[in-house]
Amino acid sequence: MDDQHFTELIVNIRPEVSVYATYRRLSYRPWYAIAEFVDNSTQNYYDHREELLAAYRREENPGKLRIEITYDSESNVLTVFDNANGMEMEELSRALALDKPPPNTAGRCEYGMGLKTAACWFGSTWTIETSRLGSGRTLTATVHVPDLVNKHTENIPVQEQGVPSSTHFTRITIRGLYKPIRGRTPARVRDQLGSMYRQDLRSGEIEIIWNGEPVSFQEPQFLVEDLGGGVRNTWRKELSFEVPWEAEGQTLRVRGWIGVRVPGSQRDAGFALLHRGRVVVGGPGEGYKPVDVFGQGNTFRSQRLVGELHMDDWPVTQAKDAFDWSGGLEDVFIEQLKRACQDYMDKAEGYRERNRPVTQSDMELASERTRQMLLDSRFGAAVAQEIALPEPPKTEEQERSDAKKLRSVSEGPVIYRLSREAEEWVFRLHWQDQISEAHWMSISCPEDTVTDIFLNMAHPFFSPYLGEKDFLELIQKIVVAMALAERMAQKISINGLVTPSDFRNFMNRVLRYASELEAESGG
Numbered sequence: 001m002d003d004q005h006f007t008e009l010i011v012n013i014r015p016e017v018s019v020y021a022t023y024r025r026l027s028y029r030p031w032y033a034i035a036e037f038v039d040n041s042t043q044n045y046y047d048h049r050e051e052l053l054a055a056y057r058r059e060e061n062p063g064k065l066r067i068e069i070t071y072d073s074e075s076n077v078l079t080v081f082d083n084a085n086g087m088e089m090e091e092l093s094r095a096l097a098l099d100k101p102p103p104n105t106a107g108r109c110e111y112g113m114g115l116k117t118a119a120c121w122f123g124s125t126w127t128i129e130t131s132r133l134g135s136g137r138t139l140t141a142t143v144h145v146p147d148l149v150n151k152h153t154e155n156i157p158v159q160e161q162g163v164p165s166s167t168h169f170t171r172i173t174i175r176g177l178y179k180p181i182r183g184r185t186p187a188r189v190r191d192q193l194g195s196m197y198r199q200d201l202r203s204g205e206i207e208i209i210w211n212g213e214p215v216s217f218q219e220p221q222f223l224v225e226d227l228g229g230g231v232r233n234t235w236r237k238e239l240s241f242e243v244p245w246e247a248e249g250q251t252l253r254v255r256g257w258i259g260v261r262v263p264g265s266q267r268d269a270g271f272a273l274l275h276r277g278r279v280v281v282g283g284p285g286e287g288y289k290p291v292d293v294f295g296q297g298n299t300f301r302s303q304r305l306v307g308e309l310h311m312d313d314w315p316v317t318q319a320k321d322a323f324d325w326s327g328g329l330e331d332v333f334i335e336q337l338k339r340a341c342q343d344y345m346d347k348a349e350g351y352r353e354r355n356r357p358v359t360q361s362d363m364e365l366a367s368e369r370t371r372q373m374l375l376d377s378r379f380g381a382a383v384a385q386e387i388a389l390p391e392p393p394k395t396e397e398q399e400r401s402d403a404k405k406l407r408s409v410s411e412g413p414v415i416y417r418l419s420r421e422a423e424e425w426v427f428r429l430h431w432q433d434q435i436s437e438a439h440w441m442s443i444s445c446p447e448d449t450v451t452d453i454f455l456n457m458a459h460p461f462f463s464p465y466l467g468e469k470d471f472l473e474l475i476q477k478i479v480v481a482m483a484l485a486e487r488m489a490q491k492i493s494i495n496g497l498v499t500p501s502d503f504r505n506f507m508n509r510v511l512r513y514a515s516e517l518e519a520e521s522g523g
Contacts, residue, residue, distance in 0.1 A: 032319060
């Protein structure tokens with residue numbers, strides 16, 4: 001076909017074209033919406049893999065499907081390009097029209113709705129340009145959602161242009177994004193896509209590029225135990241079990257693996273639940289962590305258990321961002337999962353890494369939440385306000401009144417005694433969860449040798465950890481050490497005011513003395 005020749009075809013998208021405008025209100029997150037396009041690209045590749053690999057060899061391509069996703073923040077345009085097999089007119093019609101599922105519903109595009117819903121969720125105007133390998137033509141169609149609603153447009157014109165028969169690609173361009181991809185979202189999109197398409201990336205046949213940067217997935221490291229005699233055990237095992245789906249009279253299969261990761265990481269632990277090779281539930285900070293398996297709060301299991309579970313025949317939602325657990329299906333699934341990994345749950349909870357040096361990677365992983373907190377403009381504004389408008393110091397009468405109020409609602413105390421040469425210092429630890437606005441820790445000194453410590457267990461800092469014995473032990477050590485360091489600093493002060501450096505120095509010494517004594521006693 002002459003590559004200068006243009007013709008115009010028509011795709012009818014009746015009925016109810018106004019429904020396209022409602023897709024803007026779907027509860028997508030950006031990476032799940034982008035995944036709809038990646039699903040189309042990868043499924044197209046798998047459907048035509050042999051002919052595409054032959055084409056890649058002819059083109060001196062490194063033999064990979066390449067998916068390039070670019071967001072131009074200045075023009076507010078999102079573009080998704082792939083060098084898969086492209087679409088012909090029938091496939092393009094299905095991509096544009098409602099209620100037209102693909103012939104193959106056993107793949108990643110079982111509903112045939114993803115491209116339309118994701119494109120309309122992202123922006124008001126989107127264009128598909130595509131060329132099927134061997135067709136000798138490109139097809140281009142543009143959907144302007146306001147026209148569908150206001151003008152009741154039912155026909156979408158498709159421009160046809162001749163190209164060499166070796167051409168094959170699809171490019172989707174979305175303009176006028178309702179929600180620009182800003183702040184930390186671009187990095188989250190990259191990380192989540194790497195997790196979602198980990199199977200494809202592992203194959204070496206597929207490459208995903210986000211804003212010019214290759215998307216990757218970091219494989220977890222597993223606990224390896226030396227059992228003696230040259231025998232080593234890696235804590236990773238294959239899983240396979242079946243779950244009865246009574247509502248449908250079927251049995252659903254689960255296969256995959258579970259492991260104990262080192263080092264522990266709240267962000268990267270948890271299960272990834274895959275459907276037809278793509279993660280539906282899971283990812284960085286999104287791991288599937290049912291309480292019956294991982295426990296509540298910041299348990300060792302919640303930091304160390306990791307796994308991938310393939311659930312190819314299980315029902316998923318239309319947005320493919322969750323499984324359809326209706327009919328109590330999730331409860332039965334969790335019950336079977338717990339049975340299959342009980343030994344790994346016990347190991348993850350009981351194992352302690354000793355004498356391993358803290359690495360840069362450990363510190364980077366542990367720093368994520370604190371970094372996010374400090375980067376939040378609201379936190380910076382709050383700090384600035386505290387400096388500009390400091391809270392005036394309380395009078396002695398106010399201090400006594402606050403202590404009396406806290407004591408009236410507190411549990412305890414737990415009493416600690418410190419023997420000194422000429423006297424004994426007493427520290428009384430009280431805790432309460434009735435006055436949520438109280439400081440996380442308050443100190444009162446009713447006598448020269450008595451210190452009352454009040455902990456506010458209703459403070460939002462504590463809530464994720466209250467069920468953990470190790471946390472309660474740690475927080476007691478910290479607050480008692482802080483109270484002791486403050487009293488020591490007061491003792492050497494001239495006017496009763498504690499300098500920050502004196503407090504830090506005494507805090508350091510108290511913690512060091514305590515650790516040395518614990519080490520000597522084997523604690």
